[in-house]
Amino acid sequence: MITTSMKKVEVYAALDSCENVTTYLESEKLYWYKELVEMGGSGRVCRVTFYAPVHALVGILEGLAGVLDLRRRENTVIVVDVETGIGRPYKTTGRRFRQLARGLLARPLPALQEEAVEKSSLYPAQVLLVALAGIIALAGLANNNPYVIIGAMLISPILAPIYSFSVAVNLGDERTALRSIGTLTILLALAFTSTLIVSLAAEAAGAPLGATRELLLRTRASLSDLLLAMLLGAASVVAVSSNVTEALTGVAIAAAIVPPSATLGWSVAANPALAPGSLELIMYNVAGLLAGGTLTIRVLLAVGKQS
Template sequence: MKKILINARKEDYENLLPLFEGVYHVIVHEDDVYQVKLFVPDSDLDAFIERIKPVIDLRYRENLIEVLSPDFVISPYLKRAEEKTKAPEKTPIEELLDTTKPYQKFDAGKVVLTSIAGIIALTGLFLNNVAIIIGAMLLSPILGPIYGFAINMAIGKVRDGMRSIGVLAGLLACVFALSALTTFALNLVTPLAITSEILSRTEVSPIYIFMAVLLGFASVLALARGMSDLIAGVAIAAALLPPTAVMGIALAMMHPYLLPSTVLVLENVIGMMAGALIATLTLRIGPREYYEQVAARRFITRTVLLIVVLAALLLAISMFLAPSI
């Protein structure tokens, strides 16, 4: 159950009044401002906000809409109203955007966690230990930027979406540089062998792009529905961190595996971006206003075309490299 607080001038209040029919509400009148307190089921929130936003003129400072989540509400009437609601819950657009804000900043915490995860993954690769590699994925905050990119692009906030991709690129660059430096230093002390776990991250195939699309789709679907990001985050990190670490290994040890491991990372990134965008379209995530919807569709169309071109290029490279690996 959500609580909505609306402050409205008299002129706007009169326009809003018909929309309150059938909704539990309390009205308080102070001077020239009306304050309305309403309770609506979670699944009705998005549709209700879409109905009232065009009616109230939010250019005036007196007018505002606030949405709260009460810890609990004791009311048999509201309980019955919530039980009658059978529509699946849809997370409001504003709430989805708020969840993406932390993934638009390149801060020290993300760098430290990703670097530690990269070092642990590097250790697992050289020890040929799958358990260590998977354990490293639990620390990595790689999922967030891909999710932030998809949600912001769907809303039409291209700049914020590109910031998220910039954060992802920065985190992967940290893993790449740290892996290369660590491998170079260790190789001076003791000879390092190329294990089967390392070799498996140098195998490229067109199928990896399609797998990445499914992974990106499932991850955004889970987060948008409020599910735990732990499993999805581990899967995303497992597809990106070890191949990025192998890129650093190949560079430091001057192996010819740098190109295929780079292609594998790019395949996974492009595929996940495509799958994440498909998920936003499937969930009908988008702006409320019509002109914003038109702009968002235009941006998504351009982004999809670019992703298709890049995916086609990577597919061609994968088909060229696959027989020789």
């Protein structure tokens, strides 16, 4: 068995101290599991369990001592030796997934619905950023420059309506789901229109944008594009549910939508024969992102209810 040096730490804390413990562990980027247990003669206490590498254990214990009054008999820290092997990562992954699901379900449904409504809205800065992202993506595609393409993805706020749609569908909020689709359609139209204008301007100026490799790669679609988009949609929803910054998780969404939209604007202006392929790729990616995100939210809610 392949082993690694890990320690299992169980923290027993009075109920009024439990939040201090979990807040500290979150600040240390540690995964933890919490439950209420009975302590003889003292009523219910909170038990927080987590795993930590040996080399970091001393610092973690010192940090716990700073947020937990160990003079109180309800507050105790127990360190246990564990042997982790090939089977352990799979069990740990399952526990983390269940924890994520419980965290999503722990939020009141009205709060989830309110978040979905908020993310389905269209705001001026979003409009401007998507238009600029399309132009920047076109510049990168026309020059075979992946760094510029990535820069366009970083500023493109397209994740919000996809996440909103995924949540709204699972909550049965048809109005918000339709509003999310409308917002996404407007954003895609903006990316297309801005790149179409730039491409037409280049044609009129006698400096047409050539058919580069990066552009041609986005003029055809396949089943693998649909499957990849589903995975991206699932991963992005999990990331957002884990409170990962939207700017980071939105890169995955933008990668699937912004460059193809820019390619569609270019192809309509410079090579209309390639436009159907670009449009098909956009449709594949949008369908995959929405399906992947919606199914993932449904699984998280189902697992959270069973946990």
